Amino acid sequence: MKTKTLLVNGIIALSLLLAAAGLDLARAQQASSTTSAPAMNWTRASEYGFGLSDNFIGAVTALEVFNGIIYAGPTSRSSGTIMFNSTDGLTWMPTSPVAFGQAVPEPPPDCGDYWYYIWDLAVFDSQLYATVGIACLNTWVYYGGMVVRTSDGTTWEAVVPDAFGSPSSQAVNILTVFNDMIYAGTANITTGLQVWRSATGDVDDWEDVTPSNLAMPAHYYASDFQEYKGVLFMTTNVGATSGISQLWSTEDGTTWEAGPMEMYSCEPNCIAGNLGLLDDTLYMGVWNFISGGELWTTADGTDWTLSASTGDANLVGIDPVGVYDGYMYLGVQDIGTGVGKLWRTADGMTIENASHPGFDLTIGAAVFPNTGVIFQDHIYLGKYNWEIGGSIWRNAPFETWLPIMYKYTNE
Numbered sequence: 374m375k376t377k378t379l380l381v382n383g384i385i386a387l388s389l390l391l392a393a394a395g396l397d398l399a400r401a402q403q404a405s406s407t408t409s410a411p412a413m414n415w416t417r418a419s420e421y422g423f424g425l426s427d428n429f430i431g432a433v434t435a436l437e438v439f440n441g442i443i444y445a446g447p448t449s450r451s452s453g454t455i456m457f458n459s460t461d462g463l464t465w466m467p468t469s470p471v472a473f474g475q476a477v478p479e480p481p482p483d484c485g486d487y488w489y490y491i492w493d494l495a496v497f498d499s500q501l502y503a504t505v506g507i508a509c510l511n512t513w514v515y516y517g518g519m520v521v522r523t524s525d526g527t528t529w530e531a532v533v534p535d536a537f538g539s540p541s542s543q544a545v546n547i548l549t550v551f552n553d554m555i556y557a558g559t560a561n562i563t564t565g566l567q568v569w570r571s572a573t574g575d576v577d578d579w580e581d582v583t584p585s586n587l588a589m590p591a592h593y594y595a596s597d598f599q600e601y602k603g604v605l606f607m608t609t610n611v612g613a614t615s616g617i618s619q620l621w622s623t624e625d626g627t628t629w630e631a632g633p634m635e636m637y638s639c640e641p642n643c644i645a646g647n648l649g650l651l652d653d654t655l656y657m658g659v660w661n662f663i664s665g666g667e668l669w670t671t672a673d674g675t676d677w678t679l680s681a682s683t684g685d686a687n688l689v690g691i692d693p694v695g696v697y698d699g700y701m702y703l704g705v706q707d708i709g710t711g712v713g714k715l716w717r718t719a720d721g722m723t724i725e726n727a728s729h730p731g732f733d734l735t736i737g738a739a740v741f742p743n744t745g746v747i748f749q750d751h752i753y754l755g756k757y758n759w760e761i762g763g764s765i766w767r768n769a770p771f772e773t774w775l776p777i778m779y780k781y782t783n784e
Contacts, residue, residue: 413717414769415732418753419465422762423447423457428471432763433755436746437494439501442526443748444468445755446491446503447763454489454505458526462748462767473505473521473529478540485511493743495548497555497574500524504557506536506544515544515560522574532576533557537569549598551605552626556582558595558607566595566609570626584621584629592619597743599648601655601674606632608645608657618645620657622674636669636677643667647742649693651701654721658691658703658742666691666705670721680721688714695745697752697768702727704740713739713756732766733758 422430428449435446445457445465453472457465472489480487492504506518518536523529536543539561547558555574559567565587571579587609596608596618605626610618620632636659637643646658646666655674659667665683668691683691687709694704694715701721705714712734717727728734733756744755751767758764 413727413732415728415766416769417733417764418463418767419445419457419765420762421758421764423465428455430763431488431759432490432741432757433744433765434741434757434763435491435494435503436744436753436755436765437496437501438746438748439496439526443746443753444494444501444526445765446494448488448490448757450488454491456491456503462751462753465765468526469523469529473503473519473531475505475519475521475531475534478507478517480507480509481512481514481516481541483512484509484514492544492546493548495550495555497550500574501526502532502548502555502574504545504548506546508544512562514542514562515546516541518544518546518559520545520548520557520574532574533569533579534576537567537579537581539564543567547595547598549600549605551598551600554626556598556605556626558598560594562593565593568595568607582623582627584631586629586631587619587621596645597647599650599655601650604674606648606655606674608648610644618643618659620645633675633677636667636679639663646690647692647694649696649701649743651696651699651719651721656693656701656721658693660690660706662686662689665689668703668718668721681718681724685709691716692740692742694740694742694754695747695752697745697747700725700727702740702745702752702754704742706739711736715740715754733764735761 430447430449432448433445434448437444442458455467455471456469458468459465487509495502500522502522508515519531520533521529521531542563543559543561545557546560549556554570554572556570567583569579570582592609599606604622607621618637621629623629642663643661649656655671657669665685665688668681669677670680671677688707690706692704695702700717700719703716715728716724718724738758741755746753753767756764
């Protein structure tokens, strides 16, 4: 039984943590219970920008474990991107030639500032696959998209060298494995996104399985894939700040059905975020630029429930970033302070602040969606920071326990 002193301390701690998350007690409303929850400790597992002085790395956009080694895909400013790996999760070495040995096209004249990127990593048929390309920040044009792969972590080959036939306007940004085939989703602001798949991953062995009823070019960005109960789900949207979003699903990989739209009722001021799977529940983040980011859940893939909302127009986005020890970790974007936050949930409704202590909460830094991987009993997350460089973080052993659990309601 808690004493009065412990209860008062718990209320104070709860208030401080809510304030740190950009919320207040009134907005969070009544907590269902005050439970002692472990304060997640974090340690930086890489140097900012991997310590490179000749190729600034602003983000770690992809992480994957392959053959007992963790691989990191960054986003860089010059001469093409490069892959890193680590055998202990702390010492990182370059493991690919610049731009994977491929010719890097020059950006178009109106591109402005641009980045070379590795958007996603996936393991398929005993090989590691990566999506690479270039993004123009001024025009939101993606180009030069490729898919490369390796069987030994050192020697890379391009299996999609030309962005599926549209090298000047298309990126390949997401990968997944479904029903023994590898799938790739693209971004194309000119003609709309595409979905391709392959049973081998080999050059010239890819099939276009883009939804035939997808409005083009309104849907130009494939956001995320997630398999759930034998069905492949995909979120799509028109861009980074507004537009038409949609949830799609397929059982056979070729016939797609459009999902419900109630989670996008705030169009054009909301967009689909990332998907995540915890236990028997499918999660989806929604960026809402009016009333704050939302977290939606389903137990059957058909009926969706709004489980949590930030309730703050500054906290615009919630994205699942990874699962560890029974929790779904959520990256939260705060446009008010410019600081990215990290939360977690075990049930989709009760949300905990997982950003403390030690987690990098500097302005301009945030967790990149879907970078969470488990390696040597730690969860690893990739972060971006366009000022001092991207970095990799991992959880450290628990040292303190704080009563920080609170619950969002939709009333």
